[in-house]
Amino acid sequence: MHRIKFIHTADLHLDTPFTGLSQWNPELAGKLKHATFNSFGRIVELCLREEVDFLLVAGDIFNSKNQSLAAQLKFVNALKSLSDKGIACYFVCGNHDPLSSWMDQLQLPAHVHRFGSQEAQAMTFQRNGQALADIYGISFETESVTGNLAQKIIHRRMGQADPAPFQLALMHGTAGSPGPHRNHAPFALEEVAGQKFDYWALGHIHKRQVLRPQGPAVVYPGNPQGRDFGETGSRGCYVVELREGAAPEIRFVPTQAIRFEELAVDLSGEDSINGLQRRIDAAVEALQAKTNVIIRLLLKGQTSLHGRLGKPGELEQLLQVFNEGQLSRDPFTWFDSIRLDTGPEVDLDQIRQGTDFPAEVLRQAEAMAADPQRLEDFFREAQEAFGNPLVRRELAELTAEDRAAMAGQVKWMLLENLLTK
């Protein structure tokens, strides 16, 4: 019975930045800048440790927009250590690292195969002279590919005589409903179902997911290192074992060097800083990160601490206490920012029933928050008054959720100022 074992990863985004951090800390930056490389380094180590037959990388190895030299060089260097041990690597280029953006000078080590972009190619993995797997793949030529690359692969396979025991597809693209990813090689999951493939190794979507467990297995491994607070949770790669006549065995192994988490802590009824600390500790404990973690903390609920937390410098001081000495620990737990969505301990119903000024303000704020159009109007107008075009160019678009959240915050800010004096 034939069997092969390989690692499937994608979206390495080597040498790319971390976004959404609120405070700049040079020591932390020193750790962050290596994080994408370190995570890929762990994948390479895993290949050696698991003694896999080969490594599949489904595109977006680096970001061509960043023009990183180190990304390409270090990627090739890391593959060389695999090549030296006789472990092959097959990779395609994605929308962030289209084939045209790769350096001509780059010399790929032996046993490393990059798929072209014109047509789907087939490469055969052999062990001891025996063909074990046919790997079909195709790269992005430019950052936008609207064509159906999956179909190209399927057609290419149809022309293949004398297939090897296992049939694998390797591509970067969007499976299922494309949504905003129309330019990223979309295809329908049904297209590949029932085709005589064992495993579709995909890349592009950063959230790992096994779209089909078998017949064939269709898998996104996600990116092995989260790079902002939108990419939270454990991240890594899949170790896959294929046996003839058996369902693929797909095992996730975390490899991230630093994990991102958004942590919401409800402070309702809490009235001491020690209690606040305990609740936060418990929430961090519940994460069971077991690795370096950067946390964006959201404090919620009505608490008597609201006034104190809202004082200028108070949150910065808290952050300082939380982060004291953290970066010299291994693993560390770093709090990037604390966002307040707390409110004072007041009875909103009682206020709402009144007819005085605070009651009117509360009604007005709540009405505003509940009316997206009004909010949008206000924010559009306000945005025009904020800064100059250069400043506005740097700003991200606010979503309706953002606006509603801000309106909610404003409600508490107003009540805090109107009631507790």
Next chain:
Amino acid sequence: MIIRKIHIDGFGIFSDFSLEGLGKGVNILQGRNEAGKSTLLDFLRYTLFGYPRTRADHREPLNGGRHGGRIMVLAGDPAREVTFERFAGSKGGPFRLLTPGGESSDPAEWNRLLGGATGELYQNVYAFSLDELVSMDSLSRSGVEDRIFSIGLGLGELSLGEVEQVFQEASDNIYTPRGRTQQVPRQMDRIGYLNEKLSGIQAHLPHYQQLTAEIRELEQEAAGLGRALQDCNGEKGRLENYLRCHPYYVRIKRGGEELRELPPPRELPEGGTGRLDEMEAREKALEDRVRGLTHGRGERKGMEALEQEIEGLEFNGGLLERAETVEYLRENRSLYKQEVKNREADRRRAGELDEQLRNGMAAISAGWTEAHVGGLTEVEVKRAKLRSFREASADLDRQRRDLEAELKVLRTRESPLHMKALAALLAAVAVVAAAAAFFYGLPVLGAAFVLAAGILFFGRGRLARKGGYHLALDRLAELQGREETLRQQCGDYLESGLQLDRALGPEAALEVLSRAEQLQAMLAERDRLLKGVRDSRDPFIADFEMQVREIHALLEDGDAAGPQSAEDHVEIAVNRITGAFEEARERSMKKRQLSDELGRSQRELEATKQELQEVRGQIGLLLAGIGAEDRQSFRDVYARNEQVKALQDQLREAKESIENIAGLGKAGEVMAYLDAHEKAALEARIRELSEESARLSGDLQQMREDLGRKKQAVHDMEGESELAETLTELETAREGLQQAYREWLTNNLALKILGDVKTRFEQEQQPEVIRYSSRYFREITGNRYEAIRVSLGQKEVGVFDPRGVARGIGQLSRGTREQLLVSLRLGFIEAYEQKAEALPIIVDEILVNFDAERARKTAAILEAFAKDRQVLMLTCHETTADFFQAPAVFEIG
């Protein structure tokens, strides 16, 4: 809502306190200072709206009781009796609503009964005190306006302006249109800097690609250049070697010519000239030695000199022959000197002893001579005899004296019979006493007496024993006879035995005997000394002096007789003798040494001459060996031979040098090249090649440096990447900007909402408040002022008199300002209660700064106001009640 009854379990100074009978209209709660009016006000507020968060403000009971109490009111429509009960505790404190129908803890029900009013509103509007009026007075003009405006909005003490300012400041800290120090411009500066830094890093990638292409090209070019340089340097090196070979080439050419002019070399014995030199050197050395031996050289004397010296050396041979005697004299000269001294001493002592002897003998007896002294023998026997005479005489003498003493005693005793009779009588008495004792039955005593009587009676004879005086006289006579006999015997012995006077007696004779014994010792000593001089000292001295004289005569200037007897002269003579003897001996030894040396020199001279002869023979043989006539021609033959060989060696060495430079086996090639080329042409070619080489290596060096720089640049780019770090920092700065933006938006949204509500209040609610307030203010001031106006935009409050003249707040007196404040509150309450439950109004000493007329007018307004409401007026002035028409007055404390 009308408060009917208050019951306090415990609150501040109150404990189990009740106030009943309160009702609609004005209720004056009157009490002296510290009676608890303010405490009561707080109790009402806390019970209705909850205890404050800070425990310190709870007003703990000072006199016991559970902390809290109840307020019974008439409330609702239709009005019904409800009791609000609340005790201190967290979150406002636990409460209960007690109604006739039961009880409830529903906060919604409670709030409904209070008409939705908040604690803040109640405190701000319904319950106002003199304190508040006083605090108003200390505010600035704009502050007062702001406060009045806030009251107009129902905000009481809270300043809306301050609240707006909080948001405005927060907003301005983030961004203002022309600000440079706010968060936004700072973040933008950072973003600009980081973008620039990033461009530098990102320029690496295209640059890298270009550089690697250039490096490949340069490496190929450098390789070609390197090969050309190598060829050029190769030829240059070869020709330089030829040039270096040129001197050797010249040497070989010249050497060949010289050799042709010289005879061929002969086979000669090895080292011939050397051996000749050696032999000649030996010959010369031997000749020198012969000369030296004969005539002397350096320290060493020649044989001639030695013979002369031996001739001149003379010494005293006779003296040397008497060496033993001279030695004897030297060894014994001290002894001689001592003996002369001893002889003198002995003679002197013998003379002294002789004198003493003569005197001693004369003392013993005139007739005594040395013969007597010398003849005295057996002295101890004689002394014993004399001692026995002396002791016998003494014994007899003692016996005689004892007897004479006894005679004297005996002469004094008359009759010994009386003693006998007395003893008999006493014995008789004892017998009687014994009889009496027996008679009286005392046998022991009786026996004693019997015994005593016996002793006395039988012992009486002893008492009467007879010595006899006559008997003693007889014995005395006998003793005297014996003494006479002893004297005769002693005299005989002295006379015959010792030739002494017989009357001398034994004691004196013993004395003479001792003296004679001493004289005998002296005589023996004198004789011994004289014998020593005669037998020992005199012969030694005479012999010594005789020998001195004899030897002294041998000296060259010696006197044959020598010194006679004075020992001083003898000593001088001995010294001269020993001195002369030493000198003679030294000269004799010296002569013998010189003779020995002369002998040795003669023998050596013979041997040297022999050796010289041999050397000269050998030289002759050496010359004959190569057929040389003399030594010079011998040398010439050798010299020519050497010259030929040296030339041959030079030619060989030159060839070797050429091969060392140009390589083994290359000599022929070099010689051929140099035969064909002039030296100047060779040098010119080398110069050409040097210039070519310098040019090529310069080019290559430059190319390598260029290559090195490019490779270093590539290496640097391949190293640590700052890209991700800089991008992350840029993203962080953008996030900071984004957050600032959000914060700015929220603050502006807050300002917008505040502004909207304020505008609506100003438009919808305030006109009504102002209308009511104006009416009250007009009434209180007795039409002194006509109206209150509030500018919506500028928050300005102004009052107008009937003529339409405006006054700012700052232009009003304190009392007038307070009246304006009371008017505004009443106006607000009237407007507010259009749509809400009327709540009791509590005022505390608000009339104190009002003049009597305005106080009365204010009281009238309050009474009118309280027509359908309840007003609780707290005061410590009893006169306050006088301003009202029909107040209900309650005493507190």
